[in-house]
Amino acid sequence: MGDRTKMERRLALAADRVARYERMVEIRAFEDRVQGLFAEGVVHGTTHTAQGQEAVAVGIAAVARPTDTVTCTYRGHGMGLALGMTPESILGEIMGREMGCIGGIAGSMHLVDKELGLLPTFAIIGAGIPVAAGAALTAQVKGTDDAAIGVFGDGASNIGAFHEGLNLAAIWKLPVVFVCENNQYGEYSRINLTTPIEDLADRAVSYGIPGIMVDGQDPDATVKAVSEALDRARSGEGPTLLEMKTYRYAGHSRADKAEYRPEGEFERWFQRDPINTFRARLESEGLLAEGQADEVDRQVAARIEAAMETVKASPPAGVDAMFRNIYAPV
Amino acid sequence: MARMRMNQAVAAALGDEMRQDPTVVVFGEDVAAAGGPFKTSDGLLEEFGPLRVRDTPISEMGFLGMAVGAAASGLRPVAEIMFIEFLGVALDQVVTEAAKFHFLSNGVFTCPMVVRASVGAGLGFGCQHSQTFENWLNNAPGLKMAVASGPQSAYGLMRSAIRDPNPVVVLEPRALYGGRGPVTRGEEGIIPLGEIARVREGDDVTIVTAGAMLRVAMAAAKSSDNWSAEVIDLQTLIPWDRDAVVSAVRRTGRLVIVEESPYTSGWGTEISAYVGSRLFGELKAPVLRVTCPDVPVPFGRELELRYMPNKEYVTDQIDQLMATGRVPEPWWVGEGSRV
Numbered sequence: 001m002g003d004r005t006k007m008e009r010r011l012a013l014a015a016d017r018v019a020r021y022e023r024m025v026e027i028r029a030f031e032d033r034v035q036g037l038f039a040e041g042v043v044h045g046t047t048h049t050a051q052g053q054e055a056v057a058v059g060i061a062a063v064a065r066p067t068d069t070v071t072c073t074y075r076g077h078g079m080g081l082a083l084g085m086t087p088e089s090i091l092g093e094i095m096g097r098e099m100g101c102i103g104g105i106a107g108s109m110h111l112v113d114k115e116l117g118l119l120p121t122f123a124i125i126g127a128g129i130p131v132a133a134g135a136a137l138t139a140q141v142k143g144t145d146d147a148a149i150g151v152f153g154d155g156a157s158n159i160g161a162f163h164e165g166l167n168l169a170a171i172w173k174l175p176v177v178f179v180c181e182n183n184q185y186g187e188y189s190r191i192n193l194t195t196p197i198e199d200l201a202d203r204a205v206s207y208g209i210p211g212i213m214v215d216g217q218d219p220d221a222t223v224k225a226v227s228e229a230l231d232r233a234r235s236g237e238g239p240t241l242l243e244m245k246t247y248r249y250a251g252h253s254r255a256d257k258a259e260y261r262p263e264g265e266f267e268r269w270f271q272r273d274p275i276n277t278f279r280a281r282l283e284s285e286g287l288l289a290e291g292q293a294d295e296v297d298r299q300v301a302a303r304i305e306a307a308m309e310t311v312k313a314s315p316p317a318g319v320d321a322m323f324r325n326i327y328a329p330v
Numbered sequence: 331m332a333r334m335r336m337n338q339a340v341a342a343a344l345g346d347e348m349r350q351d352p353t354v355v356v357f358g359e360d361v362a363a364a365g366g367p368f369k370t371s372d373g374l375l376e377e378f379g380p381l382r383v384r385d386t387p388i389s390e391m392g393f394l395g396m397a398v399g400a401a402a403s404g405l406r407p408v409a410e411i412m413f414i415e416f417l418g419v420a421l422d423q424v425v426t427e428a429a430k431f432h433f434l435s436n437g438v439f440t441c442p443m444v445v446r447a448s449v450g451a452g453l454g455f456g457c458q459h460s461q462t463f464e465n466w467l468n469n470a471p472g473l474k475m476a477v478a479s480g481p482q483s484a485y486g487l488m489r490s491a492i493r494d495p496n497p498v499v500v501l502e503p504r505a506l507y508g509g510r511g512p513v514t515r516g517e518e519g520i521i522p523l524g525e526i527a528r529v530r531e532g533d534d535v536t537i538v539t540a541g542a543m544l545r546v547a548m549a550a551a552k553s554s555d556n557w558s559a560e561v562i563d564l565q566t567l568i569p570w571d572r573d574a575v576v577s578a579v580r581r582t583g584r585l586v587i588v589e590e591s592p593y594t595s596g597w598g599t600e601i602s603a604y605v606g607s608r609l610f611g612e613l614k615a616p617v618l619r620v621t622c623p624d625v626p627v628p629f630g631r632e633l634e635l636r637y638m639p640n641k642e643y644v645t646d647q648i649d650q651l652m653a654t655g656r657v658p659e660p661w662w663v664g665e666g667s668r669v
Contacts, residue, residue: 069403102436112435119402120434127427130392134399134407141355141381141405148399160419164392171387325437326471328495330523 010084013062024054027078047108050078052249055274057082059222069135071128072151074109076121087307104317126156130165136174147175147233155186170207173238177229183248201243216244217274337507339481340370343488357384358410390420401443411447428497429472440495452505457626474498479544481511486521503542532560535584550644583614623662
């Protein structure tokens with residue numbers, strides 16, 4: 001299981017809900033482990049983890065083609081894993097190792113994989129939104145039926161790039177799906193303190209495109225919503241805004257303990273934890289046998305530990321790495 | 331070789347490149363149906379159609395972001411920024427996204443996009459539409475920047491910029507759009523990025539300039555009987571041809587930089603520091619920068635003409651440098667302003 005190629009990892013999600021469950025478990029375990037590494041001071045800098053938001057990433061990866069383009073944010077480890085990137089390539093980047101997906105010169109906020117359709121992730125809030133529209137422009141001009149998916153947080157819905165990107169995509173009917181991961185917090189601020197409306201999907205009205213609220217804690221719901229929006233994009237009907245209601249279990253970044261969270265909020269969301277809920281559903285449908293989920297959890301934990309050991313034993317990026325790839329050769 | 335205005339030369343370069351490469355697309359505010367506010371894309375919509383030539387909403391952040399995404403996924407977009415000041419609302423996409431795309435993809439993605447922007451004073455547009463702002467861009471590794479100085483230069487640099495696999499900003503001095511000159515089209519007319527043009531030979535002083543100041547520097551050089559000046563059009567500010575400039579200055583022993591931008595932290599500051607430190611002890615005079623004062627561009631005709639270096643001022647500054655071996659005070663010191 002640990003030796004599968006990234007493309008096999010990606011394609012595994014297409015038809016297999018158990019594989020989606022397993023990937024969600026992997027994302028959770030990975031992020032927990034990464035948070036631990038930073039807390040222990042093993043790696044420097046910052047990190048932004050995505051525990052609680054696994055069903056969004058997996059829902060996108062399950063239906064997007066590898067030839068579709070995905071833009072996503074600095075909270076990107078889960079998206080990268082869901083799309084098929086290996087834990088080693090992401091962890092290697094987080095830990096500044098040569099084996100990282102960018103050779104270890106970029107760090108936790110920056111992931112990339114061209115074969116899987118992932119553009120370099122964006123550490124500037126909202127920047128990826130018009131860029132996703134640009135990838136969709138390529139599909140439109142070249143006449144392919146590929147599409148783009150722009151993933152961003154609730155906080156990005158207040159930045160100008162959101163408005164400009166959605167407006168442009170709408171007037172040109174570009175094949176793009178905008179996925180707003182509303183995890184309730186923009187950095188340290190609760191969304192209701194920064195945004196005068198409850199449902200960000202409502203913003204779609206001003207661009208004349210569908211705005212759809214999705215239960216971001218249910219991978220069946222995210223798969224369905226992304227699939228329908230992609231169909232719409234590919235058939236020339238233009239962009240869709242999906243608001244995935246989800247919850248960020250961790251603070252904004254390494255230094256943030258999320259002490260601003262109202263009492264009981266986390267517990268309420270955790271009752272609908274995407275992994276626990278999905279596991280119960282798969283068990284009740286008979287897709288996961290008694291004890292099988294525990295076995296999946298154990299295998300995933302072992303795989304993450306093995307990845308950790310591999311990366312720790314690998315060489316850090318050399319000085320020459322910072323001089324590479326600044327300009328593409330003419 | 332046809333004579334054409336610089337704005338026509340820009341349109342010719344875009345059209346010639348679009349004819350050869352179906353992935354080249356052009357967009358910006360009023361570039362399609364209107365042919366561009368300065369007629370720099372006239373005729374392109376008619377020839378290449380609305381899929382490849384598009385009017386955008388007034389949203390620079392949106393369409394420059396779109397250029398980044400399009401470039402990374404297989405097109406070669408050319409986006410027009412009507413006045414360089416409008417880049418201020420979208421700078422992120424150029425200096426932080428496009429310029430880092432190749433680096434942040436371990437060399438796998440490229441971002442072959444061109445941002446064209448009109449720049450400069452002289453047409454009475456006032457202080458929010460007359461700046462040059464090279465220094466917004468010259469400290470962002472991953473980006474290239476060229477400056478057109480006339481029809482041939484605009485044509486040749488634009489074609490190179492479109493073919494380059496990196497993001498390139500091409501600055502077009504607005505005051506030059508209407509000026510005519512001979513233009514060689516086709517491969518022969520292409521000017522590689524990163525190379526200077528030695529526009530005039532001379533022995534006593536090397537004048538390094540770019541953009542709209544080329545004609546000012548040339549007029550000054552031609553007018554003096556007291557000294558003979560070599561004139562270099564830098565053409566590409568990033569990467570600039572360090573070796574060519576250093577070897578030129580080593581030969582004449584004097585460097586004068588003529589810039590259309592405020593004194594403090596203009597592009598010439600870097601040239602001055604680099605050449606001055608490399609040739610310390612070899613120079614016959616200190617490096618002289620002839621620039622605009624550190625003021626917002628004034629509107630009134632007389633004031634605006636005074637703001638920019640002109641032939642008489644450049645000549646006088648060089649006369650003083652030659653006579654005294656020291657850097658003369660700029661004119662604005664007499665007006666009570668500091669250097």
